[in-house]
Amino acid sequence: MSCVSIERAALSTERVAAEVRRPGAGAIVVFEGTVRDVNDGRAVTLLEYEAYEAMALAEMQRIVDELEREIPDARLAAAHRIGALHVGDVAVVCAASAPHRGEAFHACRALIDRIKERVPIWKREHGPDGAYWVGWEDARCTPDHGHGGHGHHHE
Amino acid sequence: MSCVSIERAALSTERVAAEVRRPGAGAIVVFEGTVRDVNDGRAVTLLEYEAYEAMALAEMQRIVDELEREIPDARLAAAHRIGALHVGDVAVVCAASAPHRGEAFHACRALIDRIKERVPIWKREHGPDGAYWVGWEDARCTPDHGHGGHGHHHE
Amino acid sequence: MRVTVLYFAGARDLAGRAEERVDVPDDVRTVGALAAWIEQRVPALAGRGGSLRWARNEAFAAMSDAIEEGDVIAIIPPVAGGCA
Amino acid sequence: MRVTVLYFAGARDLAGRAEERVDVPDDVRTVGALAAWIEQRVPALAGRGGSLRWARNEAFAAMSDAIEEGDVIAIIPPVAGGCA
Structure with missing residues (x-):
């Protein structure tokens, strides 16, 4: 894998961290985003990422490149999983290394923040009340907007 | 291992992270502190931690307990290695989980900051110019303060 | 001018299609003009205009960006990567 | 009153010992008084006073904390865990 990847199988946190290890980096910060059992008060059984x-x-690579320009001592890597994920599965791993921990924490946090803001990945949340696209809030309340046949409206 | 440990063998980052994984935690942040090849401009060949x-x-456990009180949704774990470490060896691993990433980043950063400030661990840095206790700066400049026979004074 | 339009996630559900090749009128020369033209063809998208972003050739585009023959234009609903 | 005194890292080098049991005078009843008494016995430590912390029974102590028979008092030079 390159320093960014989209994968269908289980992510290896260690493999992502290994991308940023180097002799000059005293600090490595790794973030794992894991499917929770509850989201906004709703029970979650399955998340489908596409x-x-x-x-x-391309966007993940642009984010890594721009952060390495903004924080020249940092090295970054990220992997995102797609497909059907269940509670406890790791959906995203971000890693940042730097000589000191302040830069490594800052870089890792900025990396996941920008991925969540800009990388075109969507998820459909499945729970006891049906399924809907996360972030596309109105759709689950508006009867005339279907979900490709999956939609059971919430509440 | 409990959620805190002092170890003489290589640390397992995954084992520390596993201490904080749980179904309600969507975010895990892990920090690894690794021996660098250069510290404050000096080449490093060996660090002896005691x-x-x-x-x-006890102090690591107090830090974990107080942070779990300050950030009730967070769970924390940490391991520190002692003995002779070389460049690239992991000296400390901290992990924090929380429902959301803001708390997980905050908890992990506070954990390593407080460990570095309060946990009674010392290191003797060995490089081409000799050895000295890190943080005990004056000693390496004052001829009448020996280093148990190891001291070669720096600069 | 012919371009490819990609619909993802909730936008795909609303449009009832994932991808199409379209012949755009001669006066549609920017991403913004194309977006307005597509919203006329797929009225369900129009109400979502405020939450949609548009990409041209795999990068987010400004509405003023010119479009060219063969471009791949994607409608990007609110993204939701990660978990927490 | 007898207490155990532990010297670590640079403090051990200065004191030339890692651990000792000492009989403290009757008027030494607090960590601060004991610290002053130890600095008299190990003058090399006195110059480091500002950078030393003191622990009583495995926890950092205030100088006003009382000491008791059997206590373990440790001299804590500047700590340096971690790496970065």
Whole structure:
């Protein structure tokens, strides 16, 4: 894998961290985003992630490149999983190394923040009340907007 | 291992992270502190870590307990290695989980900051110019303060 | 001018299609003009205008960006990567 | 009153010992008084006073904390765990 990837199988946190290890880096910060059992008070049984893969990879690489320019001593890597994920599965791993921990924490936090803001990946949340696209809030309340046949409206 | 440990063998980052994984935690942040090849401009070949073990464990546990009180949704774990470490060896691993990433980043950063400030662990840095206790700066400049026979004064 | 339009996630559900090749009128020369034209063809998207972003050739585009023959234009609903 | 005194790292080098049991005079009843008494016995430590912390029974102590028979008092030079 390169320093960014979109994967269908289980992510290896260690493999992502290994991308940023180097002799000059005293600090490595790794973030794992894991599917929770509850989201906004709703029980979650399954999350289906999909990506606009070519753009998602390009955008992740742009984020890594711009952060390495902003924080010249940092090295970053990230992997995002797509497909059907269950509670406890790791959906995303971000890693940042730097000579000192302040830069490594800052870089890792900025990396996940920008991924969540800009990388074209979506998830459909499945729970006891049905399924809907996370972040596309109105759709689950508006009867005339279907979900490709999956939609059971919430509440 | 409990959620805090002092170890003489190589640390397992995954084992520390596993201490904080749980279904309600969507975010895990892990920090690894690794021996660098250069510290404050000096080449480093070896670091010898020693601990006041009983107190180091107690203090690490106090830090974890107080942070879990300050950030009730967070769970924390940490491991510190002692003995002879070389460049690239992991000296300390901290892990924090929380429902959301803001708390997990905050908890992990506070954990390593407080460990570095309060846990009675010391290191003697060995490089081309000799050895000295890190943080005990004056000693390496004052000829009448020996280093148990190891001291070659720096600069 | 022919371009490819990609619909993802909730936008795909609303449009009832994932991808199409379209012949755009001669006066549609920017991403913004194309977006307005697509919203006329898929009215369900119009109400979502405020939450949609548009990409041209795998990068987010400004509404003023010119479009060219063969471009791949994607409608990007609110993204939701990660977990927490 | 007898207490155990532990010297670590640079303090051990200065004191030339890692541990000792000492009989403290009757008027030494607090950590601060004991610290002053130890600095008299190990003058090399006195110059480091500002950078030393003191622990009583495996926890950092205030100088006003009382000491008791059997206590373990440790001299804690500047700590340096971690790496970065």
